[in-house]
Amino acid sequence: DIVMTQTPLSSPVTLGQPASISCRSNQSLVHSDGNTYLSWLQQRPGQPPRLLIYKIFNRFSGVPDRFSGSGAGADFTLKISRVEAEDVGVYYCMQTARSSRSFGQGTKLEIK
Amino acid sequence: EVQLLESGGDLVQPGGSLTLSCAASGFTFNNFVMNWVRQAPGKGLEWVSTIGITGNTYYADSVKGRFTISRDNSMNTLYLHMHSLRAEDTAVYFCAKDFLGSLAPDSWGQGTLVTVSS
Numbered sequence: 001d002i003v004m005t006q007t008p009l010s011s012p013v014t015l016g017q018p019a020s021i022s023c024r025s026n027q028s029l030v031h032s033d034g035n036t037y038l039s040w041l042q043q044r045p046g047q048p049p050r051l052l053i054y055k056i057f058n059r060f061s062g063v064p065d066r067f068s069g070s071g072a073g074a075d076f077t078l079k080i081s082r083v084e085a086e087d088v089g090v091y092y093c094m095q096t097a098r099s100s101r102s103f104g105q106g107t108k109l110e111i112k
Numbered sequence: 113e114v115q116l117l118e119s120g121g122d123l124v125q126p127g128g129s130l131t132l133s134c135a136a137s138g139f140t141f142n143n144f145v146m147n148w149v150r151q152a153p154g155k156g157l158e159w160v161s162t163i164g165i166t167g168n169t170y171y172a173d174s175v176k177g178r179f180t181i182s183r184d185n186s187m188n189t190l191y192l193h194m195h196s197l198r199a200e201d202t203a204v205y206f207c208a209k210d211f212l213g214s215l216a217p218d219s220w221g222q223g224t225l226v227t228v229s230s
Binding site: 001037039041043048049050051054055058060090092094096097099100101102103104105106 | 222
């Protein structure tokens with residue numbers, strides 16, 4: 001099974017400053033079809049998760065452009081260019097490259 | 113508008129059984145991969161199961177042999193049949209629909225709480 005490891009697990013950030021979350025897998029997430037199925041989701045307090053990014057860097061509909069994804073193979077990053085108050089929550093990476101899917105442990109983004 | 117409404121969560125004794133339902137609307141249900149994801153109290157997200165558009169099914173090791181995912185395309189409903197429940201199955205269970213072609217869950221229900229306790 002693929003294990004996803006996120007760092008940091010907690011990220012205190014000043015409003016208006018950037019934030020970055022790393023996600024690493026223990027094997028490549030390149031699918032046999034050539035795509036890399038790595039997504040990022042946000043979960044605000046008391047809410048279900050929300051899709052932000054799919055296939056490494058594609059922003060889902062309605063997601064602000066301050067969110068960006070990058071990476072390749074087994075090493076990925078989510079960046080928020082300028083953190084806003086509404087960005088508080090837990091961020092998860094998720095791999096769907098294999099039939100057995102898995103999430104990272106989650107990174108809690110909080111405002112300093 | 114896509115809507116996913118889970119139901120069936122309850123308090124159940126260890127070793128018991130329960131079936132969760134997810135009523136879908138606002139999209140052509142039979143064209144989409146569907147998932148169950150759970151979240152234990154205060155913990156992170158855990159993938160549970162996925163069912164493809166042709167009915168192929170996949171399970172996390174933690175539930176394999178105890179849980180069965182199914183879909184009724186005529187009723188636009190996703191199910192999770194759970195047996196031999198354990199305390200560690202206590203969680204909010206979310207159903208989620210994949211974004212077409214992305215293998216990413218783009219729409220989620222609000223979840224239903226399953227509590228396994230004597």
